[in-house]
Amino acid sequence: MTYMKRKLRLYWPFSRGVIQSIMSYRVNFFMFVFGNLMRTFVVYYLWKAVFISSGSGTINGFSLNDMIIYIFMSSLTAGTIATGTDSDIGHEVMDGSIAMNLIKPISYKVRMLFMSFGSLLYQFIFILLPVWIGLIAVRYFTAGELPPDAKTIVLYLLSLMLGFFVNFLMNFSFGLLAFYVTNMWGIGHLKDAALLFFSGQLIPIAFFPELLQKIMQFFPFSSLNYIPVMIYLKKLTGMALVQALGIQLLWIALLYLLSLWFWNRATNKLVILGG
Numbered sequence: 001m002t003y004m005k006r007k008l009r010l011y012w013p014f015s016r017g018v019i020q021s022i023m024s025y026r027v028n029f030f031m032f033v034f035g036n037l038m039r040t041f042v043v044y045y046l047w048k049a050v051f052i053s054s055g056s057g058t059i060n061g062f063s064l065n066d067m068i069i070y071i072f073m074s075s076l077t078a079g080t081i082a083t084g085t086d087s088d089i090g091h092e093v094m095d096g097s098i099a100m101n102l103i104k105p106i107s108y109k110v111r112m113l114f115m116s117f118g119s120l121l122y123q124f125i126f127i128l129l130p131v132w133i134g135l136i137a138v139r140y141f142t143a144g145e146l147p148p149d150a151k152t153i154v155l156y157l158l159s160l161m162l163g164f165f166v167n168f169l170m171n172f173s174f175g176l177l178a179f180y181v182t183n184m185w186g187i188g189h190l191k192d193a194a195l196l197f198f199s200g201q202l203i204p205i206a207f208f209p210e211l212l213q214k215i216m217q218f219f220p221f222s223s224l225n226y227i228p229v230m231i232y233l234k235k236l237t238g239m240a241l242v243q244a245l246g247i248q249l250l251w252i253a254l255l256y257l258l259s260l261w262f263w264n265r266a267t268n269k270l271v272i273l274g275g
Contacts, residue, residue, distance in 0.1 A: 010106065011114040018055060018118030032129060040075040043202060047071060060206050065143070070204060072135055073229045078201045080123040081164040081224065083116040088192070089175030090184035102267070109172060109263070110184040116168050146239070155241070162248035165265055166223045169255035176259075179266040200226030220251040 010237045017234045022029050047232060051057075051064040062070065088114070092098035145195040148156070173190060178184050196202055198221040205216055205226050216222060236244050 005157050007110075011110055014111050014114040015118030015121065018115050022122050024117070036075060036079060043133050044071050045067065060204070061235070062204065064208070065145075066235075067227075068232060069139075070229055071187045072131075073232050074201050074225055075255050076131055077160060077163070077228050078196075078199065078225050080120060080128045080222075081160060081167050082123070083119060083164075083168050083171050084160075085112050085116055085168060085171040085236060086178075086184060087177030087188060088112065088115070089172070090178040090188070093142060093178040094183070109259070112172060113168060116164075116171075120164055148232060148234070152232065155245075156228055156232040159231050159245060162245065162252065163224050163228050166220050166248060166255060169252065170224075173255060173259045174264050175261050176196060176266040195221065195224065198222075199224040200229070204230075221257065223248040223251050 040115055047067050048064065051067065057063055089098070092101060101111070119126070136147045141145075147153075177187065181187065195257065198216065198219065200222060205213060208216065227236070227248060231241065231244070
């Protein structure tokens with residue numbers, strides 16, 4: 001316990017620093033959030049049009065009510081667990097500051113983890129909770145819909161945390177490409193676009209062709225967004241729920257090992273451009 005307290009005291013300032021940084025640039029942050037909400041409403045009206053034109057109350061196991069909840073919870077989930085670890089590593093490589101960070105008597109990976117955790121805390125407290133409470137209130141007063149039970153919320157939050165670790169490890173490993181390509185801007189946008197699609201944020205994976213759904217089981221993308229939201233909608237129960245959480249845990253272990261292997265190789269390729 002003393003060891004954990006010492007580590008927390010050592011690395012917590014990095015989380016606090018990120019929170020303070022976000023609060024210092026609140027206008028930029030909330031403009032970004034506003035842009036995401038606008039995109040969410042565009043997706044909502046597109047899906048509403050699809051259901052109206054289909055003439056069917058259910059499509060691939062989703063009712064219009066399910067899809068409304070899925071769209072908004074998907075946006076909130078993706079925004080909450082989002083990390084800029086890959087771009088942070090890329091910037092440090094470009095300006096040369098990574099050289100000093102690597103020789104400091106702290107773990108570079110743990111430092112980046114706590115920075116991402118600071119972003120997670122801010123997003124959870126100031127974005128996810130208020131918007132979720134607003135969504136619950138709107139659904140209750142307009143459709144008489146009650147919020148999920150406590151067990152479902154706990155399982156959702158557990159899956160969300162697992163998704164956060166999957167996302168961090170994946171972004172950390174991806175960010176190490178900066179040691180090879182230096183400028184991450186282009187491939188970073190390509191990665192973000194791929195995640196937006198394959199994590200189920202725009203289209204639930206249940207709507208993908210059956211072959212593609214089977215292929216997606218071998219990738220970590222569904223662990224980021226699709227699994228937590230499906231748990232929230234109670235579409236994953238029993239053994240399917242246990243299996244989904246197990247998949248998230250498995251990807252955390254695999255990506256951790258991958259990040260260790262990639263880190264050991266990438267640090268030998270480091271070329272400093274600034275500093």
